[in-house]
Structure formats: structure tokens, C-alpha cells
Amino acid sequence: MAEHGSGEGTVAKALAVMDEIAGFGRPVRFAELLDRSPYPKATLYRFVQVLTKQGMLHFDPDRQTYAPGLRLVRLAHAAWQTSALAPIARPHVDALSEAAGETVHLAQLDGAQVLYVDKRNARHPIEMYSAAGKVGPAYCTGVGKAMIAFLPEEELARVIAQQSFHRFTDHTYTTEAALRVELQAIRARGYAYDREEHEPGIICIAHPILTRAGRVLGAMSVTSSTARTTLEALEDHLPRIRAAAEAIAAEAQDWRFPAAAE
Amino acid sequence: MAEHGSGEGTVAKALAVMDEIAGFGRPVRFAELLDRSPYPKATLYRFVQVLTKQGMLHFDPDRQTYAPGLRLVRLAHAAWQTSALAPIARPHVDALSEAAGETVHLAQLDGAQVLYVDKRNARHPIEMYSAAGKVGPAYCTGVGKAMIAFLPEEELARVIAQQSFHRFTDHTYTTEAALRVELQAIRARGYAYDREEHEPGIICIAHPILTRAGRVLGAMSVTSSTARTTLEALEDHLPRIRAAAEAIAAEAQDWRFPAAAE
DNA sequence: AACCAAGTTTCAAATAATGAAACTGAACAT
DNA sequence: ATGTTCAGTTTCATTATTTGAAACTTGGTT
Numbered sequence: 001m002a003e004h005g006s007g008e009g010t011v012a013k014a015l016a017v018m019d020e021i022a023g024f025g026r027p028v029r030f031a032e033l034l035d036r037s038p039y040p041k042a043t044l045y046r047f048v049q050v051l052t053k054q055g056m057l058h059f060d061p062d063r064q065t066y067a068p069g070l071r072l073v074r075l076a077h078a079a080w081q082t083s084a085l086a087p088i089a090r091p092h093v094d095a096l097s098e099a100a101g102e103t104v105h106l107a108q109l110d111g112a113q114v115l116y117v118d119k120r121n122a123r124h125p126i127e128m129y130s131a132a133g134k135v136g137p138a139y140c141t142g143v144g145k146a147m148i149a150f151l152p153e154e155e156l157a158r159v160i161a162q163q164s165f166h167r168f169t170d171h172t173y174t175t176e177a178a179l180r181v182e183l184q185a186i187r188a189r190g191y192a193y194d195r196e197e198h199e200p201g202i203i204c205i206a207h208p209i210l211t212r213a214g215r216v217l218g219a220m221s222v223t224s225s226t227a228r229t230t231l232e233a234l235e236d237h238l239p240r241i242r243a244a245a246e247a248i249a250a251e252a253q254d255w256r257f258p259a260a261a262e
Numbered sequence: 263m264a265e266h267g268s269g270e271g272t273v274a275k276a277l278a279v280m281d282e283i284a285g286f287g288r289p290v291r292f293a294e295l296l297d298r299s300p301y302p303k304a305t306l307y308r309f310v311q312v313l314t315k316q317g318m319l320h321f322d323p324d325r326q327t328y329a330p331g332l333r334l335v336r337l338a339h340a341a342w343q344t345s346a347l348a349p350i351a352r353p354h355v356d357a358l359s360e361a362a363g364e365t366v367h368l369a370q371l372d373g374a375q376v377l378y379v380d381k382r383n384a385r386h387p388i389e390m391y392s393a394a395g396k397v398g399p400a401y402c403t404g405v406g407k408a409m410i411a412f413l414p415e416e417e418l419a420r421v422i423a424q425q426s427f428h429r430f431t432d433h434t435y436t437t438e439a440a441l442r443v444e445l446q447a448i449r450a451r452g453y454a455y456d457r458e459e460h461e462p463g464i465i466c467i468a469h470p471i472l473t474r475a476g477r478v479l480g481a482m483s484v485t486s487s488t489a490r491t492t493l494e495a496l497e498d499h500l501p502r503i504r505a506a507a508e509a510i511a512a513e514a515q516d517w518r519f520p521a522a523a524e
Numbered sequence: 525a526a527c528c529a530a531g532t533t534t535c536a537a538a539t540a541a542t543g544a545a546a547c548t549g550a551a552c553a554t
Numbered sequence: 555a556t557g558t559t560c561a562g563t564t565t566c567a568t569t570a571t572t573t574g575a576a577a578c579t580t581g582g583t584t
Contacts, residue, residue: 010541010571011312014273015333022340031561040543045563050273055373060346062477064561068341070372071277073379076338077395078284079330084322110332111317117335133339215324272540272572293530302574307532326531 013039017047018056018068027065076133085209085218086117088251092244093120093220100222100237105204107143108218109151110135112162114144117218139163139179140172142194142206143219149186150208150216156183171197191238193231194221201226205234207245211253220245275301279309280318280330289327338395345370347471347480348379350513354506355382355482362484362499367466369405370480371413372397374424376406379480401425401441402434404456404468405481411448412470412478418445433459453500455493456483463487467496469507473515482507 020036021028030048037044048066051057055071080086089106097104097120106118114136138144138159148159165174173179186192191207206221222237282298283290292310299306310328313319317333342348351368359366359382368380376398400406400421410421427436435441448454453469468483484499 009312010272011276011309012316013541015316015318018337022337022344024344025340026344027346029561034561041562042543042545042564043541046541047273049563050271054274054277056277058345062473067344067346068337070341070370070377070379072334072338072341073395074372074377074397075280075284075330076334076341078287079332079334079338080395082284082286082288082329083320084289084329108332110336115332115336117332133335133342135336211324291530296530303531304533304574304576305572308572 014047014051017044018051021057021066022068027060027063027067029065033066080117083117084252085248089118089209089218089220089248092248093118096220096222096237096240096244097121099240102234102237103223105143105221105223106218107136107147107221109138109147109159109216112138112159114138114141114147116143137163137166137198139165140168140194140197142192142204142221142223145183145186145194146192146206146208146219146221147216149183149192150210150214168198169196169200171195173197191242192219194223195231196226203229203231203234205231205238205241207238207241209245209249209252211249217249217252220248276309276313279306280313283319283328284330289322289325289329291327295328342379345379346514347510351380351471351480351482351510354510355380358482358484358499358502358506359383361502364496364499365485367405367483367485368480369398369409369483371400371409371421371478374400374421376400376403376409378405399425399428399460401427402430402456402459404454404466404483404485407445407448407456408454408468408470408481408483409478411445411454412472412476430460431458431462433457435459453504454481456485457493458488463489465491465493465496467493467500467503469500469503471507471511471514473511479511479514482510
């Protein structure tokens with residue numbers, strides 16, 4: 001009856017193992033995993049076996065290492081395509097980066113983190129998965145703040161509770177109170193700035209993407225560096241960003257999937 | 263003791279549900295899923311609940327639909343990055359498409375299917391997830407044939423047994439016997455052609471990526487259309503393709519992950 | 525108000541997950 | 555050769571999770 005701490009479902013545990021492996025950022029040996037894992041050898045072993053047989057992990061027999069598997073890439077493809085935001089936003093992201101001549105990010109909120117779902121880079125035409133799939137902190141990025149500012153209070157509280165408030169730069173807001181003041185300003189203004197809060201020299205202007213009902217779908221930002229421009233200059237792009245964000249919201253809202261064709 | 267047919271592990275079942283949902287290619291309602299699912303209502307319900315809580319599925323409360331979730335995108339990012347092939351191959355894929363002025367595909371074998379892990383398009387600079395993550399048949403694509411031709415017999419037999427041999431075009435090989443002859447020719451030649459076997463008007467030349475020991479890592483192709491060129495003309499790119507494939511193989515082979523930096 | 529369909533909860537029985545310990549086998553040292 | 559260590563694998567009685575029929579709730583429809 002009473003929660004005993006060990007009852008969170010087999011699926012959840014298996015996925016935690018996936019996260020662990022993905023977190024390494026490189027192929028790992030079983031023993032390395034075991035060190036970090038709360039599970040006994042036999043249990044972890046079986047998880048890894050099952051996940052490998054399922055294609056969620058790939059085992060390299062030469063090096064005896066495990067890495068996230070191809071089935072994930074297949075599933076993620078479906079996730080991206082099916083998402084109500086990313087495919088719709090794509091042409092707008094393209095157009096915006098073209099017009100602004102700067103890097104454009106499209107992000108969604110994934111729990112308490114920011115997940116970049118698309119990116120268009122100004123110089124190099126684009127960066128692939130390296131961009132899509134990356135996560136970042138919500139409390140000190142333009143897109144992060146633009147999204148959480150418009151969350152209902154209950155959810156916002158949950159998200160804030162999970163922020164690390166690590167001081168990345170001198171400009172990082174490192175307390176809930178300071179962040180709350182900033183979020184209030186963002187709500188009043190309608191969009192967010194990143195004043196080198198996450199990375200020195202990197203600034204951006206970020207706009208939320210909201211449904212008519214005010215639900216947060218994502219955010220979009222135009223990013224540059226202090227070496228190239230200023231926040232004031234970036235603000236020139238505001239009308240475009242706002243227009244793009246609103247267009248995306250409208251399309252995402254009205255959108256129904258076409259009846260499955262072939 | 264005896265296999266009872268119903269014992270394949272909870273994790274496997276949950277992943278089957280994921281596949282089912284991903285297969286729809288659009289957000290689905292619970293009832294739709296239930297129709298196609300072998301599980302009773304309560305069981306499927308719990309799976310969907312758990313997967314949603316885990317972020318593997320996303321539930322749209324407005325439309326009451328489920329779709330693959332953001333956690334997948336995060337995990338797939340790790341899969342792509344960690345893969346011993348894709349990140350290494352990227353610059354080579356870039357260079358090859360630049361030099362050839364044609365579309366370049368990078369693929370791996372995922373079970374009996376071809377999974378495209380990267381793509382560079384001649385005209386538009388690139389296509390995102392829409393390309394990476396896509397799957398195709400192994401028996402009638404250039405990259406597919408280039409890979410399976412170099413599989414050890416035992417594995418090849420298993421893969422061939424899983425091919426549909428659907429006739430996509432007049433040129434599709436539709437029997438195992440015919441395919442076996444073609445694979446023999448590919449082994450002799452060292453690379454593969456696609457003579458409009460999958461899509462009318464689409465031709466390509468595909469080269470396997472093999473370790474020194476002969477293990478299949480993937481394949482790479484230069485693709486064009488009969489409207490623009492001929493197979494003979496495409497063959498001019500062979501030296502480049504071969505060089506790229508060999509360079510990738512060499513790098514992938516020697517590659518150790520850098521000691522985890524920050 | 526009665527009906528229906530979609531979604532949610534319950535609970536005893538059936539099944540699968542658990543993990544300590546024993547085992548295997550390779551790599552290396554003696 | 556022989557022993558030692560360590561990484562990886564298997565076993566099996568115990569434990570706790572999953573299962574699914576059925577009952578229930580909810581919201582929309584006739």
C-alpha cells in the first residue's frame with residue numbers, strides 16, 4: 001500500500017538506464033554503467049540486454065560498448081514529424097533566419113528544460129541533430145524565459161523548483177526572486193531578452209509561441225553576439241519574430257493531420 | 263518453463279506501443295490505438311499513461327491525442343552524436359555533395375531495413391529530421407544492396423527472409439534468386455547501382471563502408487534522376503565516393519571517444 | 525431522462541522482475 | 555603450466571509488479 005521507494009514501474013527504470021547511457025555522450029562499457037547505476041549487476045544486465053535486443057541500444061561487439069540505438073532515430077523522426085510545432089514552423093524559421101541574417105532557434109519546453117527542436121544558422125547553412133535534440137536551462141536562455149513566463153502559476157512553480165540557478169555568467173539570474181522579477185517584465189513586454197545570461201557574448205531576443213487560449217507551445221529566438229551587434233539592433237527584428245511566432249501559433253492551432261495518405 | 267506466448271517483457275511491450283503510435287504518423291486517440299492493439303483496454307491505458315509521464319509520448323489535452331514525445335528527440339540526439347558513423351561522416355558527406363553537386367545519402371542497416379542517418383541535398387542545402395530517421399527497403403535501394411551484399415551469409419539470409427520483394431518499379435528485383443545474382447555482382451564490383459529499382463527515374467551509385475575486418479558499418483550514395491543524368495555519368499563520381507567511404511571507415515575504426523570534456 | 529461511447533479505476537490472480545550468489549572465461553602475472 | 559583477478563553471464567527462490575474482466579465515471583447525443 002505505502003510507497004516503498006522501489007515501485008516506479010519497470011518501463012520507467014529501463015528508460016532511466018537509457019538516459020544514463022545517453023548522458024555519457026559516448027559509448028560505455030557495462031562496468032562503467034554499473035558504477036553509476038542504483039541497480040545490482042544482474043538487474044542492470046537484463047535491462048541492457050532487453051534494450052539492446054529492442055534496438056534502443058546498440059552494442060559494439062569489437063569494443064564491448066553500449067550506445068543509444070537506431071530505433072531511437074526512427075522514433076525521433078516520427079516525433080519530429082508528428083509534432084504539431086516543428087514541421088509547421090520550419091518554413092517560418094527558414095524565412096526568419098534568411099531575413100534577419102542571424103541564427104534562429106525554435107525551442108519547446110521539455111519538463112523543466114528547454115529543448116531545441118530546430119535551428120537555422122546564419123553562416124553555415126544549418127546544423128543537424130547537433131542542434132535539434134540539444135537541451136538547455138530554462139532560467140537563463142531567451143527561449144526558456146519566454147516560455148516559462150507564460151506558464152500558469154502552478155506549473156511555473158514546479159518548473160522553477162527544478163532550476164539549478166547555476167551562475168553561468170555575471171548576468172545570470174541566480175535566485176528565484178530575481179528570475180520572478182524578470183519574468184514579470186517579460187510578461188509585460190511580451191517577449192524576452194537574453195543579456196549574456198547563459199554564455200558570455202551571446203545575446204538574443206526571444207518570442208513565445210502561444211495558442212489563442214494562452215497555452216505555451218514553444219518559443220523562437222534570433223541570436224547573435226555582442227561582437228557583431230547589440231540588443232538594441234537585434235530589436236529591429238522584433239516585428240518579424242512576432243509575425244513568425246503568431247503565424248506558427250495560428251497554423252499549429254488550426255492544424256489537423258491530413259487523412260493518412262498511403 | 264515452456265514459452266507461453268505472452269512472455270516477452272514489459273519493456274518490449276511498452277516499446278511496441280511506441281512503435282504503434284509512431285507508425286500512425288499523426289497524433290492518435292486512445293480508442294484508435296485500442297482497436298489496433300492486442301492488449302485489453304486497462305493494460306493499454308496504463309502503458310500510455312506511463313509512457314506519457316515518462317515523456318516518451320506527448321498528450322495533447324485539447325485534442326485528446328497521443329504523439330511521440332520530446333524525450334525521444336533528446337535521446338535521438340545522443341544516439342546520433344554517439345554513433346560511431348554519423349558524426350565522423352558528416353564532413354565527408356558535405357564535401358562529397360559539394361564536389362558531386364548531387365544528393366548524398368548516408369545510411370545504416372537497422373535490422374532488415376535501411377535507415378538514412380544523414381542526407382545532403384544538392385539544391386536545398388539540407389533536409390532535417392525529415393531525412394535522418396527515414397527508413398527504406400534494403401533489397402531495392404543502392405545503399406541497401408551495397409550493405410547487405412557484404413553481410414556474412416548467415417546474417418544475409420536472415421535479412422533476405424524479411425524483405426517484402428514488393429515490385430516498386432519494372433526494374434525491382436522481386437525474387438531472392440534475382441537479388442542474390444545482383445548481390446554477387448555487387449561484391450565483385452565493390453559497389454552498387456540503383457537502376458530505378460525503388461522509384462522511377464531515380465538512379466544512384468552506392469558504396470559500402472566497411473571496417474578492415476569487413477564488417478558493414480553503413481553505406482553512402484550519390485543519387486540523381488534519369489532526367490538529369492545517366493548511371494554512366496554518375497560513375498564519374500566513383501573515385502570520390504570510394505575515397506570518402508574509405509576515409510570514413512578508417513576514421514570510424516580508429517576512433518576512440520575523447521575523454522569526456524565538461 | 526435515457527442512452528451511448530470514451531475514458532478511468534478496482535482488485536484478486538497470474539506473471540514477470542529481482543538480486544544474492546555462483547559460474548565462466550579471458551587477460552595477466554607468477 | 556598454474557593461480558589470480560576482473561568483466562561479464564546465468565541461476566533460481568523470493569518478491570512485487572503487471573494483468574485484465576468488470577464496474578464505474580464522464581460528457582456528449584437523441
